[in-house]
Amino acid sequence: SISLFPCSLPIYLLFSPFLSLSLALSLSLSLSLSLSLSLSLSLSLSLSLSLSLSLSLSLSLSLSLSLSLSVALVNHSCCPNVIVTYKGNVAEVRAVQDMTPGEEVFTSYIDLLYPTADRNERLRDAYYFTCDCKECKTKSKDKMKLKVRKRNKPPGPEEISSMMRYARNIIKEFRSAKQIAEKYQKTPGELMEMCQLSLDKMGEVFEDSNVYMLHMMYQAMGVCLYMGDWDEAIRYGEKVLKPYSVLYPPYSMNVASMYLKLGRLYLGLERKLSGIDALKKAMAIMEVAHGKDHQYLIELRKEIEMQK
Template sequence: MGRYQVEIFLEPGKGRGLRTSRFGKGLEPGTLIITERPYCYALLNGEEENHCHYCLAEERKDQKLLVCPGCATARYCNEQCQKNAELDHRCECRGYRQLMLLPFHLRLIGRIIYRQHVRKLETGPLDPLNDLCSHMEDLTGSFGMDSQLGYLARMVDKDVIPNWAYFQRLFGKVTCNCFGISNSELKDIAVGVYPQAAMLNHSCRSNTIATFQGPNMEVRTFTHIGPGEEVFHAYVQKGATTDRRRDDLMEKYFFLCQCADCLNLDRDLRMRTVKCPNCEGPVLPNPESKSTYEKCPRCEHDEFDEDFHDKIDTAVQYADNVLTKERRWCNGLEYELQFRQNCLLEIDKVLHEDNVNTIRILVGAFHAAAGLGEWTQAIDWGHRLERGLQ
């Protein structure tokens, strides 16, 4: 755990966040700004049988996972992982079998209350979750919060249930602040609460990327961030239209995004930009009609024949195929990277840098390169992305 080169700020009306130091040159792309162990984490439903509950490694064919004799539920790679987990697991072992029957966000809250029941200090002023926002005003009555908590309360030992107001706040804090934890193939396998990283505010034009080593999170910059500038993380898919992103954010995090991208209404049109068949300049779709294009601002070309429309349709279709086949990730990152590079070669012929399809393919290529530790390549994609998202 440690924070490098970023500081917490608190501004009236804006709230709290992280920014680079006002002194110095800012941060270069690829700079590690946060490494953090989660306060608590839980495997997603369906992943608990074949992953180590401590280091989250997948079970190997030649080595069966070790099962905790106490609960016959927690599984570990070996005695070392079991030993490392013990401090936390001995608080929850008696109720762990029941916890694993719950949906993952309730598992996570359940693990926390078992732990805090034993380590009382963690619920007082030293509660690592003290600073997290719980969005109580928005949650009251929504999502059937009380019925979910009631369900959780029936599944755990009675003595660990905290007072109801605290229980509700904990529910809010965990559901609004948890991060998905992905494995080396970028597949989500667990969720965790990271009190430091939770201080990063959202922007649809974020400047960081999070990767994981087991449950440990590393947050790096992927573009240059000037001195005193805020560091952001994107909570939701970047390559989606403004309406879609804002709906997602409102539903999950209870705010209407006011970032530069969301306030830029032209952006959605620009996300469908194609290349002029004559000069490759950016040609915008006609706002009135979906199937026609405006005159090229560079060469004034304005004839878009059937062949042109066909090529656009084929490129969009190609990108769509690549994007919807999520399971391809299981073929490994090298494969995914290659796959996306091939796709870019094709769609680059007709779709412009600003086009949402190009951006989404680039985001995946960026993540794949980052996941492979190919930082030079990742940063190249990052620069291209930055131009597209600008």
């Protein structure tokens, strides 16, 4: 592992003051605030080159970023060979693949579950570039990520394209619906109904392992957790876990997080053996991603020991 300069927030897109300025401006626009904006930029050229940006908005909203150009030098790839984690305010970089001396270090800036077109749309929107890594060139996992249900009469290209458009739209609609529910205190039952209806519709064309199905199952799991319906949360989590383990790169924290959630749900329902097994699988991933001496791992070992 490599300990880098202190950094309070993992942001890797800022390679110059010009880009950092564009981030601040786009952020103010996304908040839809017609407010005075105060920017301060300082660039220190020394052995430990650092860039700090702070911005404050009226309306009692304060945003602050502390950035390390050392971490920003790590480029993006959809098949990353390192994971960047944090111990306090120190960024740590750990290899998740065998690497040779002189090989470039790559991490991932985005969620890698989705197919190539979706990933690159996200990269262009947030980071202003298109990825040309091996995975984006070959699209080797796209067929598996967009798996279609086997039927007596297979769906045609137009039906598949139409359902993909529906899936992308429903993901956006659900995100908006969650924000509305938080603002107006609507019951989560409406969100669960939205999840179930979309899963039923997409399930006519897509396999359960299709990433759009997985996305809505994950959202449904979250709603179940909020509602205190642990059994249903486990049901959705178990359906998501196996495809996650295949579709995400090795040592993915998304997979570790799912093992942690399921492990604690199992323990809460007195399924001790299943709970301990899930926590151990999460720990095996986290030992590589975070390092065996990370506080998360110390606490997780204690949690497992208490169950024995």
